Amino acid sequence: MTATILDGKATATAIKDELRLRVKALSDRGIVPGLGTILVGDDPGSHAYVAGKHRDCAEVGIASIRRDLPATATQADVEDAVAALNADPACTGYIVQLPLPAGLDERRILELIDPAKDADGLHPTNLGRLVLNIPAPLPCTPHGIVELLRRFDIPIAGAEVTAIGRGPTAGRPLGLIFTRKSENATVTLCHTGTRDLAAHTRNADIVIVAAGSAGLLTRDMVKPGAAVLDVGVTRVTAEDGRSRLVGDVAPEVAEVAGYLAPMPGGVGPMTRAMLLSNVVELAERQAGS
Numbered sequence: 001m002t003a004t005i006l007d008g009k010a011t012a013t014a015i016k017d018e019l020r021l022r023v024k025a026l027s028d029r030g031i032v033p034g035l036g037t038i039l040v041g042d043d044p045g046s047h048a049y050v051a052g053k054h055r056d057c058a059e060v061g062i063a064s065i066r067r068d069l070p071a072t073a074t075q076a077d078v079e080d081a082v083a084a085l086n087a088d089p090a091c092t093g094y095i096v097q098l099p100l101p102a103g104l105d106e107r108r109i110l111e112l113i114d115p116a117k118d119a120d121g122l123h124p125t126n127l128g129r130l131v132l133n134i135p136a137p138l139p140c141t142p143h144g145i146v147e148l149l150r151r152f153d154i155p156i157a158g159a160e161v162t163a164i165g166r167g168p169t170a171g172r173p174l175g176l177i178f179t180r181k182s183e184n185a186t187v188t189l190c191h192t193g194t195r196d197l198a199a200h201t202r203n204a205d206i207v208i209v210a211a212g213s214a215g216l217l218t219r220d221m222v223k224p225g226a227a228v229l230d231v232g233v234t235r236v237t238a239e240d241g242r243s244r245l246v247g248d249v250a251p252e253v254a255e256v257a258g259y260l261a262p263m264p265g266g267v268g269p270m271t272r273a274m275l276l277s278n279v280v281e282l283a284e285r286q287a288g289s
């Protein structure tokens with residue numbers, strides 16, 4: 001068997017087409033959703049991600065508000081930028097690009113974001129709402145995973161889901177989302193303290209790997225026919241000195257899995273689409289619709 005590819009890029013394109021219509025409906029009422037980004041320092045990867053987010057915005061008609069601060073920015077400088085976006089009515093949702101340079105208090109900065117403008121869904125208030133099942137913007141990566149599975153008609157209700165990784169952007173909220181009544185899956189959350197990882201992954205109908213460990217999931221760890229989603233991104237330097245990105249799923253997994261969301265082209269584009277979806281939803285909510 002060779003896995004059916006869960007094409008996140010094509011699915012994200014379809015979602016952007018739907019969002020364009022919702023943005024149009026808002027603009028007919030005089031409301032333009034605006035995504036803000038706060039980027040600190042000159043990490044090339046972070047610059048590339050932020051540029052991509054603004055390109056996505058242009059595609060669906062969301063306005064872009066970009067605040068780039070130098071690597072020398074102080075805690076107060078970043079907090080001022082957050083306060084300014086909180087106060088700016090043109091900004092309906094925004095993100096602080098992570099990671100922030102060392103020396104800045106990331107947690108304090110994220111807590112200052114107005115939860116009503118939290119496009120990442122990572123503010124403690126919104127994560128708390130997820131725990132309590134109160135409507136709120138959802139973290140983009142696990143939301144994108146659910147959306148990708150839905151659009152490929154992969155059953156979620158009753159499924160055994162094993163996730164590897166317990167970080168705040170993917171693994172941890174993923175457990176919360178997949179165990180809601182609306183998803184109704186059974187989730188096993190594995191991490192570096194898990195004793196027999198393969199026993200848990202082999203049992204799963206859906207395996208999600210967000211460990212940041214290149215090639216961690218090998219073919220022997222996957223039940224034939226299972227859906228496998230690769231969230232990991234590791235930059236590796238080849239012998240010729242060229243660097244490239246590799247995922248957490250070994251290539252041979254495609255020979256046993258029924259479905260595979262590859263890296264690149266799987267979960268990443270869906271994460272970006274869900275950021276846009278959150279911005280549109282926040283704008284609709286702020287407009288009272």
Ligand SMILES: Nc1nc(=O)c2c([nH]1)NC[C@@H]1CN(c3ccc(C(=O)N[C@@H](CCC(=O)O)C(=O)O)cc3)C=[N+]21
Nearest residue numbers: 095096097098099120263264265266267268269271272
């Ligand atoms: N506040 C904040 N919010 C984030 O959502 C956030 C962040 N900080 N910091 C960094 C991570 C990483 N992240 C990615 C999103 C899309 C791709 C993506 O689209 N990847 C492409 C490949 C990209 C490439 O080749 O460089 C793909 O998988 O096809 C990757 C990574 C969002 N992040």
